[in-house]
Every structure is written in structure tokens, then in C-alpha cells.
Amino acid sequence: MHWNSAVFTAPRTNRYPRRSFEAACSSESCSTLAAMTVVEHADRWTIEVDVPGVPLDDISVTLTEGMLVVEGERKVHTSENTKPVFNDRAFHKFRRELRVGEGVDQGRIDAELRDGVLYLQLFRSPEASPQKIAIRSAGA
Numbered sequence: 001m002h003w004n005s006a007v008f009t010a011p012r013t014n015r016y017p018r019r020s021f022e023a024a025c026s027s028e029s030c031s032t033l034a035a036m037t038v039v040e041h042a043d044r045w046t047i048e049v050d051v052p053g054v055p056l057d058d059i060s061v062t063l064t065e066g067m068l069v070v071e072g073e074r075k076v077h078t079s080e081n082t083k084p085v086f087n088d089r090a091f092h093k094f095r096r097e098l099r100v101g102e103g104v105d106q107g108r109i110d111a112e113l114r115d116g117v118l119y120l121q122l123f124r125s126p127e128a129s130p131q132k133i134a135i136r137s138a139g140a
Contacts, residue, residue: 033094033095033096034049034050034051034070034094034096035049035050036048036049036050036096038098043123043124044121044122044123044124045104045121045122045124046119046120046121046122047098047119047120047122048117048118048119048120049070049096049117049118049120050116050117051072051074051094051113051116051117051118052074052116053074053089053116054072054073054074054116056113058072058073058074058075059071059072059113059118060072061109061111061118061120063100063106063109066099066100066101066106067097067098067099067100068097068098068099068100068109068120068122069095069096069097070094070095070096070097070118070120071093071094071095071096072093072094073092073093073094074091074092074094075091076091100122102125102127103124103125104122104123104124104125105122105123105124105125105126106125108122108123109121109122109123
């Protein structure tokens with residue numbers, strides 16, 4: 001089974017495919033889109049979201065009415081008596097949204113933060129898993 005838009009839908013943004021964070025700015029504010037990969041397995045989907053330098057306490061994952069939202073913030077850490085002389089690092093809020101379809105067991109989602117990557121496991125619902133159907137002979 002390939003990426004199925006009936007199971008997941010997300011805005012497609014490929015302007016900066018090699019960056020960990022991609023700017024999504026409007027006239028009022030600027031936020032970022034964390035780079036994301038969705039991998040399909042026989043029994044689940046794995047979503048990998050790049051969140052380098054973001055501690056666990058600054059990341060939120062919610063599922064509400066079929067919308068999976070990953071959001072957080074990479075914050076500047078400075079002390080009172082210092083000021084940055086040069087800063088080439090990005091410090092922004094980020095947000096990714098995926099519409100989760102009926103093929104996902106919405107009560108069974110796991111999340112783990114490891115080495116700057118958030119790993120989400122979304123398992124297939126039992127109804128959506130392929131099932132072998134027995135065929136009986138007409139004469140039996």
C-alpha cells in the first residue's frame with residue numbers, strides 16, 4: 001500500500017527540502033515547518049519529525065477530531081549578563097498538521113523523542129488491516 005491521501009493529508013511544502021526547519025511566514029507572524037517523513041509499514045505508519053535542539057517539555061502532540069498536530073518551540077537560552085555576538089541558529093515555533101483518516105487506530109499512537117527526531121507510531125485500525133477471506137466451494 002502506498003501513501004494514501006484517504007489516511008493522511010498534509011500541506012505539501014517542498015521549497016526547502018534539505019533544511020530541518022522551513023519558514024512559513026505571513027504578514028503578522030513567522031513560524032516554521034519542521035521537516036517530516038511518513039513511512040508505511042504493514043501494520044502501522046511511522047512519522048519522523050526533525051526537532052533538533054527542542055527539549056521534550058517544549059513539544060506537544062495532540063489528536064483532536066482526526067487532526068494530528070505536532071507543535072513546539074526552539075527557544076533561545078541566554079543568561080542575564082550575556083548577549084549574543086553572532087547567531088546563525090533558528091529559534092522559532094513550529095507546527096505540523098496531518099489529517100488522520102479512518103485507517104488509523106486513533107486510540108493507539110506512540111511517541112518518542114530520540115536524537116533530535118520525534119518518532120510517532122500510528123497503528124492501523126483492525127478494520128483497515130488486510131484480512132484474508134476464506135473461499136468455500138459451492139459443492140461443499
